[in-house]
Amino acid sequence: MLKSIYNWIDERLDVTPIWRDVADHEVPEHVNPAHHFSAFVYCFGGLTFFITVIQILSGMFLVFYYVPDIVNAYNSVDYLQHKVAFGVIVRGMHHWGASLVIVMMFLHTLRVFFTGSYKNPREMNWVVGMLIFFVMLGLGFTGYLLPWDNKAYFATQVGLQIADSVPFIGEYIKTFLQGGSIVGAQTLTRFFALHVFFLPAVLLGLLGAHFIMIRRQGISGPL
């Protein structure tokens, strides 16, 4: 049944070469943990992507209940976590995944650094990877405010003070992020917009570039 549906589409659109191109490629021996167990360090990039997918999915589901408004934000988070079935699991995935994605990304960066994989011809991919790192930190920073509890409020207060300390443009960065002169209603909607629309869009673009480059250039050779 599925097979015949697939064949019907494939006859018309010739989709097989497209997914073969994406999914069907050699895994060199030196990066395959089945050959050398220590090659598990090559899994961190994939794990980062896997957790990113979980973050995107769980985030999409959280927005079924969340509202970015200073009166209702905390109550809606409280409601979705304690009253909605599996709320504690869905929010838990997003909460713990947020930390884990940073950890995995850091380990991936270390692996790339110590295997020297950033060197010619892969310098551009290193730079894109660094941009992904900063976008991820931005996602973590903006997402932290959204529950609108004390921890969120004061973490943002501190984060914006740090932004303020940038020479010359710090004040402008702070006002832009804060949306006014205090951390308040306008800050919350700004952070929400950045967290669910702008930063994920940038992230997906950068991830696309990251993956296209690694497929073009291949995985770096053994040490």
Add this chain to the structure above:
Amino acid sequence: MSEHKDHRVQQPTRANGGKREMTRRQFLGYTLGGTTAFLAAGPVLPMLRFAVDPLLQPASDSDWVRVVEESEITDEPKSFTFVVKQIDGWYESEPTLEAWIARGEDGKIFALNPTCKHLGCTVNWNSNPRFPNQYYCPCHDAHYTKEGKNLAVSPLPLDQYEVKIEGGFVYLGSLGPNQLVD
């Protein structure tokens, strides 16, 4: 880009006295597919259950609300408003609802909800000279009798509140389908 190997799927052979045998590739395909599906179900099922939670909530019964003194009710329907407690997810409010209350031919008090059963506009008693002594909906000319029977446009009669008389006051309960007309 990597070269593509030829993954031609072998047809299962009919060895072992006609018993269908599985190829290695099929076995691996099923095993890996099944494991992947099982692992994916871990995060996906909680998220789906989370999203469909409103579908699985039991309908809540409303409390009795005191609306008006019994002596104020006449044969002619009159509009009365009353306040109910409403819990909408994380938002609690006290919206004002409206009921048209009258005595029937048997003298029993009944209360109708003025939400038109056609598309949900609000009906009024005796508001259109073309339909005297009827409930009339300004949106699409739906009209109803005093008991809420649908005369035109609307597919159903007006909904009815449960009514309780206690200590000379009229109490209204939960809203349900009209029991006065067939």
